[in-house]
Amino acid sequence: MNQQAFLDTVMPFKDKVFRLAKRLLISQDEAEDATQELYLKLWKNKNKLTGYKSVEAYAMTMTKNYCLDRLKSKQASNLSLVHSNYKDNHSNLQKDIEIRDSVQKVHQLITQLPEQQRMIIQLRDIEEYEFDEIEKMLQMKATNVRVALSRARKTIREKLKEQHAYQIG
Amino acid sequence: MHTKSDNIEKLLNKYLEAKTDLQEEALLKNYFSSDKVAPHLQEYKYMFQYFKDNKKESFTQEIRLETKKQKRKWIGIAASIAVLLSVFIFNNYQEKQAAQQAYINTQNALQLIATHMNKGSVAIAQLETFEKTRNKVFK
Numbered sequence: 037m038n039q040q041a042f043l044d045t046v047m048p049f050k051d052k053v054f055r056l057a058k059r060l061l062i063s064q065d066e067a068e069d070a071t072q073e074l075y076l077k078l079w080k081n082k083n084k085l086t087g088y089k090s091v092e093a094y095a096m097t098m099t100k101n102y103c104l105d106r107l108k109s110k111q112a113s114n115l116s117l118v119h120s121n122y123k124d125n126h127s128n129l130q131k132d133i134e135i136r137d138s139v140q141k142v143h144q145l146i147t148q149l150p151e152q153q154r155m156i157i158q159l160r161d162i163e164e165y166e167f168d169e170i171e172k173m174l175q176m177k178a179t180n181v182r183v184a185l186s187r188a189r190k191t192i193r194e195k196l197k198e199q200h201a202y203q204i205g
Numbered sequence: 206m207h208t209k210s211d212n213i214e215k216l217l218n219k220y221l222e223a224k225t226d227l228q229e230e231a232l233l234k235n236y237f238s239s240d241k242v243a244p245h246l247q248e249y250k251y252m253f254q255y256f257k258d259n260k261k262e263s264f265t266q267e268i269r270l271e272t273k274k275q276k277r278k279w280i281g282i283a284a285s286i287a288v289l290l291s292v293f294i295f296n297n298y299q300e301k302q303a304a305q306q307a308y309i310n311t312q313n314a315l316q317l318i319a320t321h322m323n324k325g326s327v328a329i330a331q332l333e334t335f336e337k338t339r340n341k342v343f344k
Contacts, residue, residue, distance in 0.1 A: 050264050051262070054262075055262055071268075139255045142251050161230070163260070182223040183223070190221050193249065199248075
């Protein structure tokens with residue numbers, strides 16, 4: 037695979053890789069670094085890519101694994117920092133801003149979901165992949181994908197509804 | 206209008222159970238991007254709006270394949286060679302400088318000894334004169 041063929045294969049889904057990385061790593065900078073790193077990895081493995089049925093699915097799996105690894109090593113080094121960030125989001129001032137911007141609130145609600153649910157919401161509701169593609173990307177059973185997705189959607193909806201009620205009252 | 210809203214609610218229940226397919230979800234996304242959303246379904250509007258907005262987020266950096274990294278590696282190697290070379294040259298220079306200084310110091314020392322030696326010879330010469338004179342006197 038030469039450079040042009042490689043780019044033609046991998047460039048169409050670079051935004052999806054980036055968005056999944058950002059969904060997991062949260063930070064823009066870290067998601068950008070991860071995307072660069074992942075594309076470098078893909079480039080180094082360019083000769084193996086032709087062996088995959090779907091390079092895109094393979095890349096998404098790589099993204100998932102890479103980001104989860106990053107999170108694990110980050111958790112070991114600055115767990116307390118991550119924790120205080122969450123607490124900040126719940127301060128009163130922050131809350132006022134959240135209420136005003138309900139669409140932004142959805143972002144925060146997704147961020148508070150477990151990693152697996154976050155990935156599934158990303159892949160289904162944002163990237164609009166078929167269920168069988170998501171199963172392959174995340175190496176999960178079909179029923180588990182649906183259970184997690186259902187849980188995530190219900191959580192987001194319920195929390196938004198609470199927020200809405202609070203806003204009116 | 207009423208029937209449409211009913212349909213949407215049925216679809217939403219299916220959606221929450223994760224049993225809708227992509228077409229049905231597209232229908233929901235479409236409905237909630239309009240301005241005619243029933244007020245009691247408002248929260249879904251935020252959700253679908255967010256999903257739609259998020260899909261527009263793109264990776265704006267240029268993808269760097271290994272070329273740039275390799276270039277950086279070579280710059281690193283070149284820089285370390287330059288540093289080593291300058292340390293070596295500087296060391297050499299310092300050594301030369303030290304040798305020169307040592308030479309000058311030795312020369313000064315020798316000069317000093319020579320001066321003192323001369324003083325000594327003068328004194329000896331005087332002594333000799335004294336001796337001769339004394340011999341003449343005390344014979």
